[in-house]
Amino acid sequence: MMNESQTNTELMEKAMSPRLCFGRDLIEKQSAGWQNALVITMPEVWEQARPLFKKGPAHLHFVESMDQEVVEAAEARLPASGLIVGIGGGMALDMAKYAAWKKGAPFLLVPSIASVDACVTNTIAIRDKGRVRYVGFVVPEAVLSDFTLMEKAAPRLNRAGIGDILSIHTGSFDWKLAASRNKDNYDKKAAAETALLVDGLETMAGVVRQVTDEALEWLVRAYAAENRVCLQVGHSRPEEGSEHYFCYNLEYLTGKGFVHGEIVCLGVLLMSRLQENRPHRVARILEETGVRYQPADLGISKDEIFESLLSLPDYVRSESLPYSIINEREPGEELIKHMTADLEF
Helix, strand or coil: CCCHHHHHHHHHHHHHCCCEEEECCHHHHHHHHCCCEEEEECHHHHHHHHHHCCCCCCEEEECCCCEHHHHHHHHHHCCCCCEEEEEECHHHHHHHHHHHHHHCCCEEEEECCCCCHHHCCCCEEEEECCEEEEECCCCCCEEEEEHHHHCCCCHHHHHHHHHHHHHHHHHHHHHHHHHHCCCCCCCHHHHHHHHHHHHHHHHHHHHHHHCCHHHHHHHHHHHHHHHHHHHHHCCCCCCCCHHHHHHHHHHHHHCCCCCHHHHHHHHHHHHHHHHCCCHHHHHHHHHHHCCCCCHHHHCCCHHHHHHHHHCHHHHHHHCCCCCCHHHCCCCCHHHHHHHCCCCCC
16 A cells, blocks of 8 residues: 555656647547546537547536636535546646545546636636735646637737746746745756747747647646646746736736736736846747737726836735746836836826
8 A cells, every 4th residue: 555655756757747738639539438537528518528528528618717616516516427527727727626625536627728727737826815825736637739620719829838938037037036045946947948948939929829739738748747847846947037926916906817928928028027037038029929018008098007016025924935037026106117118008
């Protein structure tokens, strides 16, 4: 009988090398074997995925929210099943992970878009009173990237997948800064590994813009590589820093939901300017990939941008977030005007 340490070790090894499957018609080919399956998705995604099933699932659940109270109540009502299948973007995949975690059930993740890395990360993002919390640790049996499904999404949603790769640019800067102030330990090898992903993104920018099968596979594999580094160092600092803190605060203040990758791209641009960290490189990658990041395109007003940046230091302190450029260079009104001068509102 395995002890808990052995179980945790095996789970971590599985997380470090997830089973990634790529191709066309994967749902059609495999769904017939999903016995007593519970599919967790969203209505608009299900409309696109349903025709790909040879046989409908035994159970179907539509995600309404990832607010903690809603998630807990929904999970308690879900039926027992032989397999949980999450199909969709971040919310659907996180809800599937949450249900699998609570029920101890095997599960598959089927991203319908490449806009977020939730298909390969192992913790679950929930909202607690409007603030992001990460709970649990789970590993899917496989991640199925079915290009037949993913190509049905609006191209902007797949281009948005660059956000959680581009965030390495600012996240690693914050990590190194924290280490220089004796606020954290910095792993040069880990940082170098993730920096190669940003280099790869720069090379792949034109392909990402075209949203080809090659681009979708590259993004998912890049997510997995990034997650592997984060698991190795035991935290997400190689790819998460002030750019994500900006996003969390903006979502908290406005109560709005955004396409994760798009708002992260805006955060990377703004924070690279605050860091004085090659912002022209960031801007070039954004333009070449065609990702939406302008506030006007995302439904964000100038007042909301200013308020989120001005209050960001207080938010970082209140949430006890890891040390970053925000702790050293608080954005005042004049600096914010400079940082946002070329943005479209």
